[in-house]
Structures are given as C-alpha cells and as structure tokens.
Amino acid sequence: MTTKQISIRRYLPERDDAPFWQPFEVPVDDSTSLLDALHHVKESLDGSLSYRWSCRMAICGSCGVMVNGIPKLGCKTFLRDYDGEIRIEPLAHFPVRRDLVVDMEIFLEHLAAVKPYLIDDAQAQETAETYRQTPQQLARYRQFSNCINCGLCYSACPQFGLNPEFLGPAALTLAHRYNLDSRDRGKAQRMPELNRHDGVWSCTFVGFCSQVCPKHVDPAAAVNQGKVEAAKHTLIALFKG
Amino acid sequence: MHKPPRAHPPLPRNWWLKHRFFIAYMAREATVLPLVFFIVCLLAGTLALSRGPDAWQGWIGFMGSPPVVALNALALVASLYHAWTFFQLFPRVMPLRLGDRSVPASLMVAGQWAGVLAVLLLFVWVFGRA
Numbered sequence: 565m566t567t568k569q570i571s572i573r574r575y576l577p578e579r580d581d582a583p584f585w586q587p588f589e590v591p592v593d594d595s596t597s598l599l600d601a602l603h604h605v606k607e608s609l610d611g612s613l614s615y616r617w618s619c620r621m622a623i624c625g626s627c628g629v630m631v632n633g634i635p636k637l638g639c640k641t642f643l644r645d646y647d648g649e650i651r652i653e654p655l656a657h658f659p660v661r662r663d664l665v666v667d668m669e670i671f672l673e674h675l676a677a678v679k680p681y682l683i684d685d686a687q688a689q690e691t692a693e694t695y696r697q698t699p700q701q702l703a704r705y706r707q708f709s710n711c712i713n714c715g716l717c718y719s720a721c722p723q724f725g726l727n728p729e730f731l732g733p734a735a736l737t738l739a740h741r742y743n744l745d746s747r748d749r750g751k752a753q754r755m756p757e758l759n760r761h762d763g764v765w766s767c768t769f770v771g772f773c774s775q776v777c778p779k780h781v782d783p784a785a786a787v788n789q790g791k792v793e794a795a796k797h798t799l800i801a802l803f804k805g
Numbered sequence: 806m807h808k809p810p811r812a813h814p815p816l817p818r819n820w821w822l823k824h825r826f827f828i829a830y831m832a833r834e835a836t837v838l839p840l841v842f843f844i845v846c847l848l849a850g851t852l853a854l855s856r857g858p859d860a861w862q863g864w865i866g867f868m869g870s871p872p873v874v875a876l877n878a879l880a881l882v883a884s885l886y887h888a889w890t891f892f893q894l895f896p897r898v899m900p901l902r903l904g905d906r907s908v909p910a911s912l913m914v915a916g917q918w919a920g921v922l923a924v925l926l927l928f929v930w931v932f933g934r935a
Contacts, residue, residue, distance in 0.1 A: 633823060659813055670813075700905050722827065725816040769894060770830045785897035792898065 565591045568643055570601055572613065573653040575660050583660070585651075586610070592643045598652070599627050599638035602664075615664040622778055625714030628655050629664050635719035635776045656719040657728070671715050674731045678739035678757055683750025701746040708741035708786050710779040717773035717783050723766050730766040731757070733773040733783035740786040743793065759794035767791070833890045836883035843880040846873070892917040 567589045575583040588609050590601040599617055606613045618624040620639045627638035630653040632646075643650065658666035717733035718724050724732045731739075739758055743751045758764050767787045774784040821827040846868065853864035867873060895917065896910035 657813065657816070722816060722820055725820065728813045768834070770827070771894070772824075772826055772830075775826060782897065785900075788894070788898040789900075 565593060568592045568601075568646070568650065570598075570605075570643075570650045570652055572602075572605070572664070573651070574613070574663050575654070576612065577662065590643075594642075594644050596643045597639050598629070598631065598636070598641040598643060598650075601643060602638060602652075613664075614662045623712055625712035628714045628716050628719070629653065630656055630719065635716035637714060637716070637778045640778050655715055657721070657725040658715070658719070668715055670728055671713075671718055671732070671734070674735040675713065675738065677731065678735050678742075678754055679750055680735075680738040680742060682742065682745065682748050683753060684747060685749065695747045697746055704746075705741045705744035708737050708744070708781055708783075711737060711741075711781050711783075712779055714778065716776045716778060720772040720776040722770055722772075723768060727762070727766060729762045731763050733767075733787060736764055736767070736790055737781060737783040737786035740790045740793070743790075755794065755797045758790055759797055764788075764790040764794050833887060836887040839876060839880035839883045840887075842876050846877065888917075888921065 569587050569589055571585050571587045573583050574586045588601075588605045590596075590604045590609075592601070597620075599620060602613065602615050602617070606615075615627070615629070615638070617627040617638065619626070622637055622640045625637070628635060629638055630636070630651075631641055632649075632651050633653075635655060652664065654660045654664045654666045658668060658671070661667050711734055713734060715734070721730075721733055724730050736758065739754050742748050743754060764787055767784075769784060769788055771784040773787075774782045777783060821831045850864050850868070853860040868877075892914045896908075896913040901908040901913065
C-alpha cells in the first residue's frame, strides 16, 4: 500500500496561541477518503487531533474542511484525486475552536432567522389532515430542499467572509425553499428578513457557493431568485402604501 | 450559558487572487471601468453636439486618437465578456416555465445571443445606410 502526506493546520489553544502546520504520512488506496485519512491520524499517529464527522456518506454535513483552500466534505473527497500537496484547514470564515473544529453558531443563528419551517396558521386550527402537493408543486422547491447544512457555501462566500452578519447562501436558500412551497403561508414573515442589506442584497453573485455545494443545491440561484422576490415585495408594498 | 468571544478571521485584501474562479468574478465586476469611460465619451459627445460645429469636430478628433480607440475597443470586449457571464447566470435567476415544463437554460442563453444579433443587425440597417 502506498502512502501520501497530508498537512493539517492544528490549533490547540491550551498549548499555543497560534495555529501550526503538522504533516502526517497516511496509507492510501483508491477508496481512501480524506475522512478515512483523518481517522488514521487520530487512531494511529496523533490522538489529540480534533475534527467533526458522523455519517461518512455526505448526508450529515459534519465533516466540512478546507482542502487546498477549497471547502469540501472530508467523506466526499478522495486522496486519489490529489497528486501534489494536500493541505487541510478548518472551514474558512468561521472562528476556529480547536484544530478542524469551527464555531458555527452564527450560521445557526442565520438559519433560525429566516424561519425555515412550514408556516400555515389556517392548517393549525383544523383537524389533523395531511397536506396535498402535486409533483409539479414539489418540483418548484425540491432542488433547494437538498441542503444538509454543512456550511461549505459560507466558507466559499467572500461576502460572508467580509461581513458575518450577511445571512449567507444556505439560510437564504432555505428561506426561498419555504417561500416556494405550496403548503407554506409564511412568505410575508420571511420577506422583511430577506429584503434588507444583510439579506439577499449583500450577495453579489460570486457564485462559488454553488460550485462547492456537495448536494448541487445551487444556492447562488436561490439567493438571486430571492432578489427578484424581494424587489417584487418592495414594489407591492409601495403601491399598497 | 458561557459563550466564547466571537472572533471572525478577517478576509485578506487579496482574497480574490487565491482562486481563478474569484479572479474571473473580479474581471466580470471590473468590466464596469472601461464601460464608464465609454459612457463619459458618449456624454461628452452629446455636450459637444450642443455647443456647435467646432466642439463637435474637436470631439470627433478626440474619439479618433489611438489611446481613446484602444480604450473603447477594450470597453467593447468588456461588455461582450460581461454579457457572456450575464447570459449564463440569467436562466438561474429567472427560470422560465411553460406549463409544466421548464425552459432549458441553453435555450435561454441562445435566445439572448439571438437578441444581441438582432440589435446588431438593426443598427447596421439603420446606420449602415447613412
């Protein structure tokens, strides 16, 4: 079995104030994912390494890291695709807690701010009856509902890097996803949050969020469709007085 | 509950030099610079027109000087590059549906270029006869 070298940016606040790079030699074959490599480091080389992971199959969204400066899921990144150096860092634009573990609190706050759940007051008052939705109605938002909240799009977004108050790709996409849902009546409650400077209007359509999204959600499209909706919302409010 | 102080790592000024995707984005945004020059030229032209024949001839001379021609040629290339990026992004921002079927993005991009061609032909027809 061959080996490859990966360099990990370590940060151990109790030992050192500054992060440092540490190289590790890991065994690889065609099926070795970056997450497998991190497991090997932790189990066999240095047990002090901290990183998040859970499902190993790109659905929990826990193992996001920067690989050579690009946000990626560790479980969906394979070392066979890298010839030269492999530099692993914690997700960009988030405060680092320890090694590859970042503080995602602000991301969770942004998610909660857009009320990402079905809002339907009329339904709540009625008896327990299931919603009905046609395949066409489902198709309108389905792509945007595939988000796994991994946060890669926030690490790809320079606007979030410049201004952490920007609601960001995933939260705005989720807001748009519920606004497009035929079962939802909460658009009026979400629009004021979207239609402000730190909402959709902070996006300049760099589009890198959609490039790095491991679930092909295309958050850039959702955010910019949100701009169209926000503009409509403003115009309608203007005429209503 | 105790929360650690939030310290978001600042983005270095040269962030956009670190990936070719960001360089392409900045190039797209920078297309506005030569286009501003072109707009100023046009405004100066209309001002010269209102000031009489001498001013107009002066403006014609200015527009014919090599650096101005070069800058305006750059503005043309910049506007075409911007149009190319814009046309690709458009179907993602304004997806069209006809009945139950969505219009393919490639068709919308082709439609926009056909529009450019139509405007170009119209200009040739209007100004080509003068």
